[in-house]
Amino acid sequence: xxxxxxxxxxxxxxxxxxxxxxxxxxxxxxxxxxxxxxxxxxxxxxxxxxxxxxxxxxxxxxxxxxxxxxxxxxxxxxxxxxxxxxxxxxxxx
Numbered sequence: 001x002x003x004x005x006x007x008x009x010x011x012x013x014x015x016x017x018x019x020x021x022x023x024x025x026x027x028x029x030x031x032x033x034x035x036x037x038x039x040x041x042x043x044x045x046x047x048x049x050x051x052x053x054x055x056x057x058x059x060x061x062x063x064x065x066x067x068x069x070x071x072x073x074x075x076x077x078x079x080x081x082x083x084x085x086x087x088x089x090x091x092x093x
Contacts, residue, residue, distance in 0.1 A: 007057060044066045064076060
């Protein structure tokens with residue numbers, strides 16, 4: 001398993017159970033134990049997720065489109081202290 005904060009590990013395990021093989025960990029922030037990148041290939045999204053300065057099992061999220069040529073905006077979503085269920089909705093939307 002990845003070497004991350006327990007809240008990040010909890011979220012990644014939960015998302016993998018829900019989405020099976022649709023997620024890829026893209027951890028551009030290896031030295032930051034409270035953050036991780038998750039790639040959702042079928043929706044062309046990259047989520048930057050952080051547990052820094054959040055409540056237990058809440059996360060800060062920024063979602064970007066991977067293919068910027070096909071989308072007018074780079075950042076699709078930005079929120080603080082959201083639940084794992086909201087993150088799942090962002091990924092599958």
